[in-house]
Amino acid sequence: AQSVTQLDSHVSVSEGTPVLLRCNYSSSYSPSLFWYVQHPNKGLQLLLKYTSAATLVKGINGFEAEFKKSETSFHLTKPSAHMSDAAEYFCVVSDLKDTGRRALTFGSGTRLQVQP
Amino acid sequence: KAGVTQTPRYLIKTRGQQVTLSCSPISGHRSVSWYQQTPGQGLQFLFEYFSETQRNKGNFPGRFSGRQFSNSRSEMNVSTLELGDSALYLCASSPRTSGSPDTQYFGPGTRLTVL
Numbered sequence: 001a002q003s004v005t006q007l008d009s010h011v012s013v014s015e016g017t018p019v020l021l022r023c024n025y026s027s028s029y030s031p032s033l034f035w036y037v038q039h040p041n042k043g044l045q046l047l048l049k050y051t052s053a054a055t056l057v058k059g060i061n062g063f064e065a066e067f068k069k070s071e072t073s074f075h076l077t078k079p080s081a082h083m084s085d086a087a088e089y090f091c092v093v094s095d096l097k098d099t100g101r102r103a104l105t106f107g108s109g110t111r112l113q114v115q116p
Numbered sequence: 117k118a119g120v121t122q123t124p125r126y127l128i129k130t131r132g133q134q135v136t137l138s139c140s141p142i143s144g145h146r147s148v149s150w151y152q153q154t155p156g157q158g159l160q161f162l163f164e165y166f167s168e169t170q171r172n173k174g175n176f177p178g179r180f181s182g183r184q185f186s187n188s189r190s191e192m193n194v195s196t197l198e199l200g201d202s203a204l205y206l207c208a209s210s211p212r213t214s215g216s217p218d219t220q221y222f223g224p225g226t227r228l229t230v231l
Binding site: 046107108 | 120160224
């Protein structure tokens with residue numbers, strides 16, 4: 001069975017400072033991992049995904065994440081926050097279910113606030 | 117390419133009624149998944165369809181059902197609505213079945229309010 005833990009429900013940063021959103025996962029198999037962003041009243045947009053290639057994954061809008069198997073972590077970072085980054089971020093694991101088919105499990109989300 | 121579209125965007129129903137939500141995937145995508153998003157439970161997987169067959173199912177009661185048509189469009193139905201069914205229902209499409217970790221592309225959601 002798989003699970004995803006987002007360690008912070010809220011993160012507040014100042015514009016221009018680094019962003020770190022933390023995610024730990026557990027998985028019985030080799031997982032694929034994703035970060036999605038959700039702006040208010042919108043659907044989810046894919047930021048980046050890890051599928052067992054390079055451990056450092058670059059995504060859209062300057063975001064990147066590093067897969068660390070030894071720490072079972074997949075933290076999301078951005079060097080410099082922008083006001084438009086304010087949103088909710090979801091860490092997601094795609095893993096095999098008992099049915100033998102993959103399904104997504106979502107973390108509980110981290111709300112990022114960006115202060116001017 | 118047009119994105120995933122969901123209709124209606126907003127819906128208000130009363131307890132005991134039933135509701136049908138519609139999802140049109142990205143052109144060429146054959147897999148459609150449905151999720152329920154609530155403040156208390158977060159995002160939960162409902163079911164996934166591929167080639168008109170349900171391939172995966174989450175832990176929801178039988179009041180929640182779905183289907184997929186030959187053009188890959190999907191509908192989900194909730195019967196005997198309860199107050200707790202109030203949620204944002206998200207549809208996502210991907211090119212093929214979830215046998216491999218395909219990226220899912222989400223629609224804007226349908227906001228269902230049950231009074």
